[in-house]
Amino acid sequence: MISQETVGEPAALRAAGEWAGGIAQAIVLLRRPDAVKAEIDRRGTPLASLLGLPEALRRAPEGPGAHLPPRMLLLLDSACALRLFEAEREVELRLGEEVASWRAGTVKMTVQPGRGRFRPVEIAYGGEQLVVAAPWRGGAQAALRLIEERTGFARAPVF
Secondary structure, eight states: OEEEEEESOHHHHHHHTTOOSSOEEEEEEEEOHHHHHHHHHHHTOOHHHHHTSOHHHHSOOOGGGGGSOSEEEEEEETTSOEEEEEEEOSSSOEEEEEEEEEOTTSEEEEEOOOOSSEEEEEEEETTEEEEEEEEOSHHHHHHHHHHHHHHHHHHSOOO
């Protein structure tokens, strides 16, 4: 379920509307790094745009990230827990199978600096780290900032 305060791109927000697990605060479409490169290659984008991709997005995924689906939806729920779903369909996004979830305080998401249409996003939990690609525009940018803020806040010490 989404509320008027939920942030994300329109297609991702529609997908969050079908989630029955509570209220979504933010949702963003993520891609495995090699899927971004494949999309750029498929569209025939000039080589110059590939050079604009940060190094973290030019490398093949490794570790837990190598087993992720090519397209995912990252959802921040009302309890500040993160949920990672496979994204079904190309045009009209749908929430697929839940790939991973992390309770508040056990995960930290960080958007890495860069330029261009995609940014590397690190999801750190336990001793593991996933690196994925996220679009950097409009509602996606707002959703990423909110998730980064909330996961950082959840890890802050309480005095």
